[in-house]
Amino acid sequence: MQAQNNYERLIDSANNHVGGNALKALQFLDSIPNPLEKSIEGNVADYYSIKALIHDELNQRAEVYKNNLLALKYAKIEKNYQVAGDTSLELFANIYIVYEDTTAYSYLEQAKKYYELSGYKNGNLEVELIEAYAHFLDGKIDECNGLLLRKLDVYKNTKDDAYFYMFALYMLTSNYVYLDNLEEANKYYENFKSLENNSTIDSYNYSSFDANINLSYAELFYKKKQIDSTLFYLSQAEINRKSMADDALETYFIISSKVYSLSGKIDKSKTYLDSLRIFQEDMFKNVIDVSYHINSPLLKEESLQKNEDFLDIFGILLICLISIISFAYFMYYKEQRQKLSHLSNQTENLTYLKSNNEKLAVKVQGLEDYISQLKQKVKAIATIDDVVLQREKIKDFYKELHLSSTTLLEESKNHLELVNNFDMDFFKKIKKLHPKLNDSEIIICYYVSVGFKNKEIAVFLNTSIRAIESKRYRITKKMGLNKQEITLVDYLTQTFKDPN
Template structure:
């Protein structure tokens, strides 16, 4: 009798627990549905989304509902990725926790998204090779998603990630942009994301054609984007549409129409807290006001740009510092097999380089003299000897940079120590190979003596740009000097501990200050400059 009673109580208890779990699962699934709605950012905002995602996670964990845990971790990853403060470390933490759970329950959609988010974090931190590895992984997993709509949405996002890996290759950008558009068009008409996806893809393709100066084609895509965008309450994509339309109108000298688009874009960018878009809009808005001879507003928007740019630079440096502190080398190295082999290969190359340097050094000591060839010019500026000195540099990167100056720049911009005759009318700096090597070394070491060293070795150039283009900011002048040495944007960013976006902004201001045409290579232009 007692045994029957115990069994009966156990059955009752199991049924009660099962009923409670079923109720909790339904509640959790309802919250997940709300958080995946197309207008969720518009309706709830980021903070409320974080709160609800946290509730979903802990309720799911309490009853060991793994699907709920995975879906909440995907939501967390997306929110942290798109956070304006760049909370990349938290994003990677959620990805690391979510991937094994998603694999365990066979949730291919969540696995693909989590790999995509990890790739996006690494891409934004400058690790393009690793980012591509995770985009490839996400694309491979997405093929297993049974639901065609879910599969299409995942692939749309992954193609967007791929498109960013080649920012100056318009062929590659158009290829991935059209893949995005095709995936969006294939979504069923009942899919609530379809219109927004088509609008965003059209906007992206339109912006590429605008950069290619094919304005009629660009405008067609942008107008289609605007039509589909009307069906979506979240109007963030309209910022991009209005910005691109404004730029096209500005290029066509239809300045009043351009201004109307820019002001609408500014209004929406402020509403949705999109500071990087505001940074992109303020300068063309200022330029348009200048063309309309409204100098008060021209100065106002230029000041807005400077204030926001300084603020973003400070926040950007802080964000990158925090992320690099948290995302240590061990974590990044463990992120892919590719990285491991890259390090092993690099180590092997370094060993070979050391052996080669020792061999060359030993060989050089046995020689009685080193043959030098010189590049010189007569008083009329005609080339008298078509050779360049043989330079023994241990650092391959220094050698390639010096070589780059001769390939891409004005050969007359650099003269060697054996040349003592030079036209005073030309006013060209005389710089030896050794002095160049020392200057590059100071630059790569981010040595405080670099600025002074550059002024000593390029006195005519330094004095010329400071005299002819006054009101330099010290950081802009430093970037200008580094560009004169033919360093790339990425190299300058590494040397100055800045972001690539920050260096691009400084290059833009240098172009404006010195009236350098946008189609000109800035390093070549500086090397061709004479005073």
């Protein structure tokens, strides 16, 4: 009997470490010898319930399922209705919220029944909150807020367990952030933060919710392109990074990578991209292994209770479900890898542009000087009266043009690609004023603005005069100049002429 009591104390020790040191808690439980029915008789349901919480903290979804199923099984045997109600809610959360299987609602009904049998006075609050949470994750904000606001005072006045109030405030804050109603969101967030040191709240739960709230703020401000605010809320979320669930951690990596890329901090952006890639690979491996991790332990436990067929039936159904989810996640993973590859390429391109910005700025000045020189030479050739001499000069000009252009422009860079990467004032302004113009039309406008004629532009762009004329006609139509009785040259001169 003394040995049995010692083993029961191991359960208490494990429970004390949940939310703080999951691995230590697991060591306490693993120290209890099999068969559990003899070592901790009457407490097996508590054992598996705590073990499910530990694996939830470690983000090991397969083990969470298995241990909740076993906890419910032994709770029925031991008539431990409190644990039966708690694990029924956990199974609802795992099956419906994670996999969107509506059959999970049967567990909500079970939870109500077991809480009534146990005499747990807050049982209905537990069920109502998890139902609101299902709406929360489904994006049904009106339904979620309706359930929460109707009972918010009840949650607030449940002094013996402030978790209900904290959970409700977390959902309300996140909902109003999503709706971009920051006044309401900030009000509920302040109430949420007032619970940080409440002795009835598990610090791990508070930290996890707080990280999610800050991520929701970060997402909102990133969509608004408000970099400083985004970085602030990401830094607040970072404080509780160890408490983030998988989906929150993935969101954290994605937003961090994007906002640092947007702010030009390419090295930091790449760091978060690498972290995201490693995280998703680990998640994928975990999902692929789920069937094994569920099937093997379930069959082992079933051999201890041959007269019970619960785990066998549900185990088979669950394995089928996990197999389907594994395939779905595999397809999702492939899609995410493609997106990551695309984002990585964009980041690399941005790195290249940034590192070569000064060189490109020099190039554009050289290009402008080059254009000016060509213009003067073309005009000089045009003034020669001697036809023979003029033809010779034109031939020399073509040779010089060919050699000079290959020296001026980098390999694989044409005029359009080079100039458009400079972000010159001309190109910024014309794109803003005339977004319908394509890139080739914009570059022609640039050449026209510096004084080139159609023939000169055709020579420089290696195309026909007719093609330039056709493009200029389309440009005037897109700009609406044909309705304003003003030429393209005059319009460009008036609009883009340097005031100095």
